[in-house]
Amino acid sequence: MWHENIDHANVINRTKTTMRQTLLRLPTRNSVWAFRASRPAQIASTRRSFASEASPSPEVYDVVVVGGGPVGLTLAASLGAARTTSHLKVALIEGMDLAPIRNWSPKPDYFANRIVSLIPSTVRLLKEIGAWKHIQQNRVQSYDGMQVWDGMTGARVEFDWNKLWGGKDEQTDTTIAHMVENIHLSHGLLKAIGDLAVQPTMIDKTKVERIQYGEMTGQLDMRDWPVVTLSTGQQLAARLLIGADGGNSPVRTFAGIESRGWDYDRHSMVATFKIEDDSAFPKFAYQRFLPSGPVAILPLPGNFANLAWSTTPEKVTHLKSLAPEDFVAMVNAAFRLSYTDIDYLHNLKSGVVEETKWRESVTQHPDPPQIPVRITEVLDGTRASFPLKMRHADKYIAERIALVGDAAHTIHPMAGQGLNSGIGDVYSLVKSLAEGIRHGQDVGSSFTLEPFQSERYLPNNALLGFVDKLHTLYGFESGPLVPLRSLGVEIINRDWFGLKRFLMSQAAKS
Amino acid sequence: MLRRSLRIGAPLLHSLEPVQRAPRLSPSNIDRAIQKFSSQNARCISTSAYRRKAEAGNSTTGSRGAVDPDELSHFNALASTWWDAQGPSRLLHLMNPMRINFAKHCLQMHPTSATADAGGGESPFSKGLRVLDVGCGGGIFSESIARLPETSHVVGLDPSEQILAVARAHAKKDPTLTGKLQYINSTIDDYPSDHQVDLLTLFEVVEHVPYPAAFLQSCMRHVRPGGWIVLSTIARTWSSWFTTKLVAEDLLRIVPRGTHDWHKYINENEMRAFFEKQPGWGAQGMLSMGCLYVPGFGWKAVKGSEHIGNYFFGVRRDMQ
Numbered sequence: 151m152w153h154e155n156i157d158h159a160n161v162i163n164r165t166k167t168t169m170r171q172t173l174l175r176l177p178t179r180n181s182v183w184a185f186r187a188s189r190p191a192q193i194a195s196t197r198r199s200f201a202s203e204a205s206p207s208p209e210v211y212d213v214v215v216v217g218g219g220p221v222g223l224t225l226a227a228s229l230g231a232a233r234t235t236s237h238l239k240v241a242l243i244e245g246m247d248l249a250p251i252r253n254w255s256p257k258p259d260y261f262a263n264r265i266v267s268l269i270p271s272t273v274r275l276l277k278e279i280g281a282w283k284h285i286q287q288n289r290v291q292s293y294d295g296m297q298v299w300d301g302m303t304g305a306r307v308e309f310d311w312n313k314l315w316g317g318k319d320e321q322t323d324t325t326i327a328h329m330v331e332n333i334h335l336s337h338g339l340l341k342a343i344g345d346l347a348v349q350p351t352m353i354d355k356t357k358v359e360r361i362q363y364g365e366m367t368g369q370l371d372m373r374d375w376p377v378v379t380l381s382t383g384q385q386l387a388a389r390l391l392i393g394a395d396g397g398n399s400p401v402r403t404f405a406g407i408e409s410r411g412w413d414y415d416r417h418s419m420v421a422t423f424k425i426e427d428d429s430a431f432p433k434f435a436y437q438r439f440l441p442s443g444p445v446a447i448l449p450l451p452g453n454f455a456n457l458a459w460s461t462t463p464e465k466v467t468h469l470k471s472l473a474p475e476d477f478v479a480m481v482n483a484a485f486r487l488s489y490t491d492i493d494y495l496h497n498l499k500s501g502v503v504e505e506t507k508w509r510e511s512v513t514q515h516p517d518p519p520q521i522p523v524r525i526t527e528v529l530d531g532t533r534a535s536f537p538l539k540m541r542h543a544d545k546y547i548a549e550r551i552a553l554v555g556d557a558a559h560t561i562h563p564m565a566g567q568g569l570n571s572g573i574g575d576v577y578s579l580v581k582s583l584a585e586g587i588r589h590g591q592d593v594g595s596s597f598t599l600e601p602f603q604s605e606r607y608l609p610n611n612a613l614l615g616f617v618d619k620l621h622t623l624y625g626f627e628s629g630p631l632v633p634l635r636s637l638g639v640e641i642i643n644r645d646w647f648g649l650k651r652f653l654m655s656q657a658a659k660s
Numbered sequence: 661m662l663r664r665s666l667r668i669g670a671p672l673l674h675s676l677e678p679v680q681r682a683p684r685l686s687p688s689n690i691d692r693a694i695q696k697f698s699s700q701n702a703r704c705i706s707t708s709a710y711r712r713k714a715e716a717g718n719s720t721t722g723s724r725g726a727v728d729p730d731e732l733s734h735f736n737a738l739a740s741t742w743w744d745a746q747g748p749s750r751l752l753h754l755m756n757p758m759r760i761n762f763a764k765h766c767l768q769m770h771p772t773s774a775t776a777d778a779g780g781g782e783s784p785f786s787k788g789l790r791v792l793d794v795g796c797g798g799g800i801f802s803e804s805i806a807r808l809p810e811t812s813h814v815v816g817l818d819p820s821e822q823i824l825a826v827a828r829a830h831a832k833k834d835p836t837l838t839g840k841l842q843y844i845n846s847t848i849d850d851y852p853s854d855h856q857v858d859l860l861t862l863f864e865v866v867e868h869v870p871y872p873a874a875f876l877q878s879c880m881r882h883v884r885p886g887g888w889i890v891l892s893t894i895a896r897t898w899s900s901w902f903t904t905k906l907v908a909e910d911l912l913r914i915v916p917r918g919t920h921d922w923h924k925y926i927n928e929n930e931m932r933a934f935f936e937k938q939p940g941w942g943a944q945g946m947l948s949m950g951c952l953y954v955p956g957f958g959w960k961a962v963k964g965s966e967h968i969g970n971y972f973f974g975v976r977r978d979m980q
């Protein structure tokens with residue numbers, strides 16, 4: 151069909167006229183309170199007016215992004231990098247100070263505790279938007295093998311491209327994921343934003359204090375334009391307001407979009423370790439399912455590794471309180487001892503080193519590379535934890551509103567997909583905006599935003615559901631489901647029905 | 661029904677000539693009926709009925725001022741839904757990207773327009789694209805073409821003042837449109853401008869016009885040499901008869917009988933034949949594209965479907 155051959159971008163970009171606005175000053179309705187879609191009657195009667203505090207003249211933007219986390223930064227960089235969207239006038243607002251991230255200069259013998267695993271499709275996008283070239287490759291650890299097993303039955307899945315396909319060739323990217331420090335990623339994204347021809351307005355150390363709708367004036371009707379008011383009093387009117395503002399998204403609250411889910415009563419404990427020399431082995435990611443949650447060791451360059459241990463808040467508190475050597479012994483034991491032993495060890499306030507030594511000597515357990523090499527030391531100040539929850543917004547879009555990343559969905563971190571799916575949202579949203587612009591649509595109109603929602607909602611929902619079910623499935627110590635889940639693991643591991651190959655190729659492709 | 665199907669086979673050489681009209685329903689009834697439309701198939705056809713309304717003034721009295729109170733209240737009701745993403749105009753909105761694609765394709769086709777910027781001098785678009793959207797309705801196409809950066813000016817023309825009020829109110833929501841988009845309450849015959857445009861569009865209009873030949877000729881005067889007329893309409897075929905007349909009107913009765921005057925539908929080959937006869941038209945570009953609404957997938961361009969149902973048609977006025 152002819153229309154597929156048209157280079158739309160070419161037509162659009164032939165002239166330099168842009169959708170960018172000259173700075174228009176408009177008044178806003180003043181009787182609104184923070185983060186609530188305004189229903190004027192109700193608002194006026196129940197809430198105090200902010201009229202006197204607010205400047206009456208918001209500056210008009212095509213896109214206002216709330217949140218400068220990794221997803222918000224990726225969005226700002228992508229909008230500037232994609233040809234069709236690069237003319238948009240964009241502002242990004244972040245409550246925290248971005249300077250430490252911008253000026254980040256890492257020590258070679260230290261890795262931060264917040265680390266993400268980026269799947270290949272995420273890295274592809276980061277390359278396209280010019281962020282990956284700012285990532286120091288000697289601080290990135292990729293892995294193409296995974297060892298996942300059940301702490302109760304011992305059933306095991308091995309994902310190893312080299313074993314499965316007899317080594318990798320140049321063409322096939324066999325990487326399952328790349329481990330990168332969060333701050334390193336955000337640093338690279340800020341650099342990519344700095345490289346853009348048209349700079350977005352970056353406003354940090356400034357919170358969005360409230361959001362309300364604009365007003366009708368003689369020439370313009372901004373009554374469906376969200377207007378954000380910052381802690382500085384500054385106001386921005388948004389043709390499209392994007393919530394990249396994390397799990398407690400003020401933008402989502404403003405749009406009146408419900409987010410449903412539950413808390414897991416689990417926290418994820420992170421830490422960075424030094425490990426024994428593992429150069430004889432391939433770099434693998436390890437995850438063992440214990441009834442209280444999965445414990446994972448993820449590879450870092452050199453003799454470093456990162457922990458992600460999901461367990462009960464009480465156990466996390468206990469793990470944090472242990473002396474460093476006892477904590478190290480505890481983590482080593484988590485990959486070697488039976489669940490009964492581990493449970494018992496959780497009661498010890500000290501002396502874990504000695505206790506694990508003899509228990510490990512009498513317990514049969516696999517050796518590296520089936521399990522991680524021993525941890526030797528925990529880096530100072532890297533023990534931290536985060537509450538785990540599952541949330542999914544009822545929808546991602548409303549007129550002049552879109553939600554991306556954790557604002558739209560918060561997932562259990564065991565599959566390492568939270569940020570990856572947020573970046574998937576960004577890719578899809580930017581694509582939809584570009585399509586809308588090519589067809590002369592308002593970037594805030596729901597017709598422009600609909601393709602983004604229909605592309606992302608169901609896959610995200612499926613992922614959330616799948617990971618949530620894994621959590622439940624592996625949360626049982628005994629009962630009818632335990633043999634079943636090990637059977638499942640066996641089926642995958644033996645590559646019956648080609649299932650493993652399929653899963654791995656999906657993981658690499660997605 | 662038998663009688664109807666016999667008519668389909670009859671040669672319709674005169675379809676661009678005045679058609680003997682069945683008694684017309686009042687336009688307000690038509691639109692009210694369309695709002696109630698539920699069948700997807702029927703809807704895809706019915707998108708044109710708004711246009712029909714718009715052109716009704718043009719065809720019957722030619723006077724734009726005469727508005728009965730019934731119609732007024734009807735349009736006040738319609739106003740709130742015209743731009744509603746889930747409202748009765750949803751299919752028109754979904755079709756709009758295709759209109760833009762097709763118009764762009766036409767404009768890009770000719771070397772003079774594609775290489776214009778480099779060549780300078782005779783560039784047809786050096787001053788930006790000027791567009792006249794005839795039967796613009798609530799402004800779905802007018803707004804979107806006006807937002808394209810290569811467009812310098814758009815006039816939306818519609819004989820209904822009420823519907824233009826909707827269009828004007830909506831355009832106020834976007835500051836980029838200020839000064840670029842103008843709505844004028846007029847029929848094409850009465851449109852006073854002597855500025856010729858680069859692109860004249862007629863979306864879902866010609867099938868509702870009683871004298872299509874005269875109407876098209878009226879439009880042609882407003883296109884500059886090298887400019888284009890781009891239109892969309894619906895072919896007079898078994899399937900369009902089936903979806904608009906039999907299913908929507910006779911069987912489901914979701915549209916009053918007579919809403920669609922199937923005999924006025926113009927086939928692609930008839931449109932082509934008409935423009936081939938017009939001196940100074942079509943020698944440098946005449947093309948069409950059929951499209952179908954596929955529930956769940958939206959509007960899709962389908963080769964060959966221009967002979968079946970909805971189609972786009974573009975024709976260029978020759979450069980002298």
Ligand SMILES: Cc1cc2nc3c(=O)[nH]c(=O)nc-3n(C[C@H](O)[C@H](O)[C@H](O)COP(=O)(O)OP(=O)(O)OC[C@H]3O[C@@H](n4cnc5c(N)ncnc54)[C@H](O)[C@@H]3O)c2cc1C
Nearest residue numbers: 217219220221245267358395396555556566567568569570
């Ligand atoms: C222990 C743990 C391990 C994880 N591991 C992985 C992994 O391996 N792979 C993976 O893909 N994902 C992982 N995740 C998930 C990942 O961290 C999140 O999905 C990701 O951080 C979400 O990014 P975001 O930008 O959407 O939200 P956030 O990172 O929460 O950023 C939101 C930003 O918005 C700002 N903000 C909020 N409100 C306002 C306001 N009113 N005004 C101004 N600014 C505001 C905040 O300051 C914040 O910077 C993990 C999560 C946890 C807890």
